[in-house]
Amino acid sequence: MEQPIDPTLGPVLARTGDERAVLDSFLDFHRAVLLRKVRGLSDADAGRRLVPSATTLAGLVKHLTMVERNWFPTLLAPEAGDVYLTATEDAVAHFTIGDEDTVAALVEAYEGACARSRQVVARFDLDHVVPHPQLGEVSVRWILVHMIEETARHAGHADILRELTDGSTGAL
Template identity: 55%
Template sequence: MTHPDVLASARSAAGGERQVLEASLDLQRAIMRRKAAGLSAEEAQRSFVPSATTIAGLLKHLAIVENIWFEQILAQQPSPLPDPDATFAVGAEESVEELIAAYDAACARSREIAAKFELDHLVPQAQLGQVSLRWIYAHMIEETARHAGHADILRELTDGATGLLG
């Protein structure tokens, strides 16, 4: 386990709370990105389950979720929320490289926004009342890890690649 993403996360093990949260989320983001890397558009859009879940769709969904939680909710830059089912929809013209670039851009924007706030910073959220940046980090770690797990299974079914680095 010598990949830079894994090392960054491991180095945070004795760090402060924010460092641990940021490194944990970045590790899950990197895993998700790695699950899509090297796939053709056809492979990334292949569905192995009855739902529309694909690696490409997971990438697109997570880019939208980054935007919702960090830009719209934390930074209070409201815009219409997308139809949840549409967040997984990928057009035939969207390449894996474009989806990865969009995800990377969304993650970079999330990091930039989060850096402006303390962990205890509270913002309104329609269903939950108030949420802190700390809660948003914990939620995004859970959300990203869950979908990275889905992508891990889909990638294994695609070409046999498994695990943290595969």
């Protein structure tokens, strides 16, 4: 059985690829960095507040799980009952960790959301446009670039929080 390619190698492997391969590989790279920042931590360490805001390593994973679901399945392929969450809707709740939010459960939920996002977005061309409740319309290309930005920004936050937790630094 062939081993899956390490997503942290994706941007290097896609360096001469088409636009879609480059966008997908950079998003998967930042997704993988986020997961590397939380893996190996206890639930207590992942949920520890180290900055004045409600931001924690566990909270970042929980938030990005919601973001994945929001921008891909809910926006591109909504099902009955799906509601797009705007940035103004109780953003702190997306970072709030409950007793059920173990590192293992959060990682599993995030990996599932990312897998679903990949399935959904693969069905659409980069130029495909969908309505957006705040922006009017957005293209799949714009969504992918936005998600790279959002995920990379929070992976950077996770890098700082992990360094504050146990001194571990770096994307790899």
